[in-house]
Amino acid sequence: MNCYVLGLATYPATLQAGAHRLEEMVYHTARAALDNAGITRRELDHVTLGACDELDGRSISSMLMAMPAGAYLVDEIKVTDSAATALCLEAARLQSEEFDIGMVASWCKSSKTDVESVMRLRGDPFYTRPFGINLTLSDALLAQAVAHEFGVSAAQADQLAVDAFARAQANPRGVGHTAPDLAAVRNSAYEATPLRALHRAPLTDGAVCMVMASERWLRRHPGHRPLARLSGVGMATDSYRLDHERLSRFRSARKAWEHAARMAGLAGTSAVDVMELECPTVYHEAAYVRALGLTERTRVCPSGGAFAQNPLFCTGLVGAAEAVLQVAGQAGAVQVPGARLAAAHSCHGYAQQGNVFMIFEQVGGENA
Numbered sequence: 001m002n003c004y005v006l007g008l009a010t011y012p013a014t015l016q017a018g019a020h021r022l023e024e025m026v027y028h029t030a031r032a033a034l035d036n037a038g039i040t041r042r043e044l045d046h047v048t049l050g051a052c053d054e055l056d057g058r059s060i061s062s063m064l065m066a067m068p069a070g071a072y073l074v075d076e077i078k079v080t081d082s083a084a085t086a087l088c089l090e091a092a093r094l095q096s097e098e099f100d101i102g103m104v105a106s107w108c109k110s111s112k113t114d115v116e117s118v119m120r121l122r123g124d125p126f127y128t129r130p131f132g133i134n135l136t137l138s139d140a141l142l143a144q145a146v147a148h149e150f151g152v153s154a155a156q157a158d159q160l161a162v163d164a165f166a167r168a169q170a171n172p173r174g175v176g177h178t179a180p181d182l183a184a185v186r187n188s189a190y191e192a193t194p195l196r197a198l199h200r201a202p203l204t205d206g207a208v209c210m211v212m213a214s215e216r217w218l219r220r221h222p223g224h225r226p227l228a229r230l231s232g233v234g235m236a237t238d239s240y241r242l243d244h245e246r247l248s249r250f251r252s253a254r255k256a257w258e259h260a261a262r263m264a265g266l267a268g269t270s271a272v273d274v275m276e277l278e279c280p281t282v283y284h285e286a287a288y289v290r291a292l293g294l295t296e297r298t299r300v301c302p303s304g305g306a307f308a309q310n311p312l313f314c315t316g317l318v319g320a321a322e323a324v325l326q327v328a329g330q331a332g333a334v335q336v337p338g339a340r341l342a343a344a345h346s347c348h349g350y351a352q353q354g355n356v357f358m359i360f361e362q363v364g365g366e367n368a
Contacts, residue, residue, distance in 0.1 A: 001091060001095060001230065001231055001232060001233070001263055001264075002214070002229070003030040003090075003094045003095065003212055003213075003215075003217040003229070003230040004080070004212065004213050004214075004215070004218060004226035004227075004228070004229050004230065004363070005014070005210055005211070005212060005226055005227045005228045005229075005230060005324050005360070006037040006038075006101070006211040006212065006213045006226050006227065007033050007035070007036035007037025007038065007210070007211040007227065008036060008037075008208070008210045008211065008227065008321045008324060008325075009029050009030075009035075009208070009209050010029065010037055010173060010206065010207070010208045010309075010318055010321055011025050011028065011029045011033035011107075011205070011206050011207040011208070013173060013174050013175045013176075013204055013206060013308065013309035014175065014204060014205055014206070015111065015175060015202070015204055015205065016111040016204075016205060017109060017111070017205040017303075022056065022065070022107065022109050022112075023064060023065065024068070024069045024180045025107060025109070025205070026065055026068040026069050026105060026107050026156065026207050026209075027068035027069075027188070028096070029067065029107070029208065030069050030070045030103065030209045031106055032057055032209070033103060033209035033211050034070070034211060036211070036293075037211035037224070037346045038224060039101070039211065039224075041070050041072070041129045043101060043285035044070055044074050044101055044102055044103055044211075045074060045075065045099050045101055045102060046075040046076070046077075046093060046099045046102040047066065047069055047071035047074060047075070047076045047077075047102055047103050047104075048076075048077055048078075048079075048084035048086050048087075048089050048090040048093065048102060048103070048104045048333045049062055049065065049066065049069060049076065049077070049078040049079070049086060049104075049105055049106070050078070050079055050080075050081075050082060050084075050085060050086030050087075050104065050105070050106035050313070050314065050317065051065060051073070051078060051080065051106060051107060051108075052080050052108070052118075052313050053080070054113075054118045054121070055108055055109075055110075055113050055115070055118060055312065056108075056109075056113075057112065057113060057137060062076070062078045062093065065107070065139050066078075068104035069103070069190060069209070070103050070105065070209075071218065074361075075099070077089065077093075079236075081348055081358060082313065082314075082316055082317075082346050082347075082348040082354070083104070083106030083208065083314035083315075083316055083317035083346070083353060084235075084311060084316035084317055084320065084344070084346030084353050084358060085235060085346075085348075085354075085356055086104050086106060086272070086317070086363075087104050087210070087212075087230075087233070087317060087320060087356075087357045087358060088233045088235055088356060090102060090104045090210075090212050091212075091230055091233050094212060094213075094214045097214070097216070099214070099330050100213065100214045100217040101211070101212070101213045101214070101217045101247070102211075102212055103209055103210065103211050103212070104209065104212060105207070105208075105209045105319070106207065106208055106209075106313065106314035106317050107206070107207035107208075107311070107313070107314060108205070108206060108207075108311040108312045108313035109205045109311075110203035110204060110205055110310075110311060110312050111203075111204075111205050112205075115135060115203065115312065116134040116135055116136065119133075119135040119350075120132065120133065120134045122349075124240070129215075129352070130244070131340075133242075134352070135350075136191050136192050136195070138193050138231070138242060138350040138351040139195060139200070139280060139281050139283075139284075139340040139351060140191070140193060140194070140195045140240055141193030141247055141285035141351055142221065142247050142281075142283060142284070142287075142351035142352065142364070143157075143194050143195050143199070143281060144193070144194060144247075145244055145247035145248040146247075146248065146264050146284075146286060146287040147194060147283065148244075148248070149185040149248035149249075150286060150287060150290045152283060152286045152287075153308075154194060156286065156303065157194070157199055157282050157283060157286070158182055158185045158186050158199075159182065160282035160285055160286060161180070161183060161185045161198050161199050161282045162179070162180065162181065162182055163202075163305050164279075164282060164285070164301070164305065164307040165177055165178075165179040165180055165304070166179045166302060167301060167302060167303070167304040167305075167307070167334070168304025168305070168307040168308035169305070169309075170304070170333050170334055170342040171303045171304045171308045171333065171334045172332055172333055173303070173308065173322075173332075174303070174304050174307075174308030174309050175202075175204055175308065175309050177307065179201060180198055181314070184198065185198040185199070193282070194283075195281060199281050199282050199283070199305070200280060200281050200311040201279070201305070201306035201307045202279050202307075202310060203310050203311075203312055204309045204310050204311050205311055206309055206310075206311030206314060206315075206318060207311070208311075208314050208317045208318050208321055208361055210320070210321065210324075212230070213226065219354075225231050225363070225364070226360065226363050227324050227327075227328040227330070227363070228323075228324045228327045228328055228342075228360040228361060228363055229327075229360065229361045229362075229363050230325065230357050230358060230359070230360055231264040231265075231361045232259075232260040232261060232262070232263035232264030232265075232266070232359040233259075233260050233263065233356070233357065233358050233359070234255070234256040234257060234258065234259025234260030234261070234262075234263065234357045235259070235354070235355065235356040235357075236251075236253075236255040236256040236275070236354070236355055237252055237349070237353060237354040237355075238251050238252035238352075238353050238354070239353075240350075240353065242350060242351060244245050246351075246353075247292065247351055248287075250287060250288070250291040250352065252352070252355045253288060253291055253292070253345075253347070253352060253355040254282055254291060254292070254356060255355075256355040256356055257267070257269070257292055257345075257355075257357045257358075257359045260357035260358065260359050261342070261357075263359075264351045264359040264361075265267055266341075266359070268293065269292050269293055269294050269295075269298060269343075270295060270297060270298070271341060272298050272328075272341050272342065272343050272359075273298065273299065273336060273338070273339040273340055273341050273342060274298065274299050274302060274323060274325070274326045274336050274339050274341075274342035274343070275292075275294060275299070275300050275301070275342070275343050275344075275345070276301055276302075276303060276305060276319035276320070276322050276323045276326075276342065276343070276344040276345065277289075277300060277301055277305060277319070277320055277345045278305065278306055278315050278316045278345055278346045278347050279301065279305055279306055280306055280310070280315075280347075284347070284352065285300070285301070285305075288345070289297075296349075299336045299339075301319075302322075302326070302331070302334045302335075303319070303322040303331070303334050304334070304337050305319060306319075308349070315346070316344065316345065316346020316347070316348075316356060317346070319344040319346065320344035320346075320347065320360070322334075322344070322347070323342035323343065323344040323358070323360050324342070326339040326342045326361050327339055327340060327341065327342050327360050327361060327363075328362070328363075339362075340361070340362040341359070341360070341361055341362070342359075342360050343357055343358065343359045343360070343361070344357070344358045345357050345358075346358075
């Protein structure tokens, strides 16, 4: 697959973006992405949006958000699963050869949303909604299954939280949460057994935009140098049931990785230098590392992942931006030396029901 990241931008990480309305957040992020790519909005021939009406608090929110995202007088389409799913659609649009240069835009103001109420409404109205299922409880069910399936102890989970916050604190693009010590994690309140408050990545506000170009467009514009090549994508959705098999087998994650790796021509995860996983809890990280067979050769979430910033709907695309910066040699304080191949991951739905993987390759010389 020959799709290229020409430029990108993320909104400055914050717990609450009080200085800007949602439209302003998206406008400034889109403007920065276009500047980073060295093009104007008029050069875009399409825009792909990843957004959720419920989390935006607006019906058909794209009617208001498409223009700030750069979609004035150009083709626009929207997906509502996740921002990473929007990147998959963007890749398909470029591969169709009907489009040549576009932008993927996604956002989420978690601070303005009653997230748990939104997630409760996603439960089946007859079978799961009466149980009061929400984000916290579904993640706790996953944590219980992961602890049993992979033998992840409470002490191991505590250490993973310490490590995640420490990596996140080093990332200049993160919120800069204070990194807790083991005692602080161990003594933080239970939210739903076995999840403690500091086992979970705090929600933040944010936006992310990527300018994507086809190989044909790059041949016509030799003065533009892409940041990375998107060489493979894969996505899969598992059963809606929250039984032990679904929670512990990580079937959709394994399948999504297999699809992306096959498209990119990779034999397995051992070829990947950096893996940016979307892990809303430390139990997710423990499970993904084991389910994908990741070894010490691959640096997992050097950016701090969701613990650096976690704008819920678009956290996975923020991870993709971090993966691109790694292979472009522009990750700054969290740069992995010699990173040439990076993968990013996103999950959505109750307890990782849906998963997406994106694989990025370095373009040109060593961390060019």
